[in-house]
Amino acid sequence: MNMNKKNKMIRRLLIVVLGSIIMSAGISFYLKAGYGADPLSVFISGLAKITGITYGRASASFMLMLAVLMFFLDRRRLGAGTIMNALLVGIFVDIFMLFDIFALLPLSFAPVLLLAAIVVTGIGLGVYISAGLGEGASDAMMIYLHNKFNLQVRWVRMLMDFIYLILGALLGGQLGIGTVLSMLFTGIIIDKTLTFMQKFV
Numbered sequence: 001m002n003m004n005k006k007n008k009m010i011r012r013l014l015i016v017v018l019g020s021i022i023m024s025a026g027i028s029f030y031l032k033a034g035y036g037a038d039p040l041s042v043f044i045s046g047l048a049k050i051t052g053i054t055y056g057r058a059s060a061s062f063m064l065m066l067a068v069l070m071f072f073l074d075r076r077r078l079g080a081g082t083i084m085n086a087l088l089v090g091i092f093v094d095i096f097m098l099f100d101i102f103a104l105l106p107l108s109f110a111p112v113l114l115l116a117a118i119v120v121t122g123i124g125l126g127v128y129i130s131a132g133l134g135e136g137a138s139d140a141m142m143i144y145l146h147n148k149f150n151l152q153v154r155w156v157r158m159l160m161d162f163i164y165l166i167l168g169a170l171l172g173g174q175l176g177i178g179t180v181l182s183m184l185f186t187g188i189i190i191d192k193t194l195t196f197m198q199k200f201v
């Protein structure tokens with residue numbers, strides 16, 4: 001690997017780390033605001049609730065299990081970024097959850113925190129994806145199902161979100177207006193972020 005390729009890889013790895021940290025902050029905002037989170041986070045928060053472990057550990061465990069499954073189904077969809085993201089998001093969500101934001105701000109700040117959660121999570125996802133070092137385990141599964149059954153990506157995504165929501169609700173995960181807003185606006189924010197990140201990758 002020549003120096004130029006090495007520097008490019010290092011830059012991409014740093015982008016994965018940065019995107020994962022930003023995502024983690026956004027997820028912690030969702031959880032602290034208390035208005036519900038994106039469908040996957042609803043499921044993971046429910047998983048954490050019934051297992052008695054932290055959100056971060058539940059997230060890392062589920063994503064790594066999904067990555068192992070994808071390794072046997074279609075390993076081409078995985079990369080270094082897949083594993084890094086699974087571990088880093090789990091670690092950093094738990095770190096961010098240690099900070100009691102409402103000790104400094106009034107509870108009436110919660111709606112603003114929800115809006116910040118939507119924006120920050122979308123930006124984090126866009127930054128992470130822009131590195132091109134492998135899809136997140138859940139997204140890899142989405143593309144696999146899209147190719148396997150010749151279904152449009154949006155229908156596969158909607159089906160997966162629906163399953164996450166139902167399972168999350170049954171497990172007692174955070175479900176609310178934040179869930180609806182995340183489904184409406186996260187994709188738009190990711191697209192805008194990817195366009196912006198093209199100059200850096």
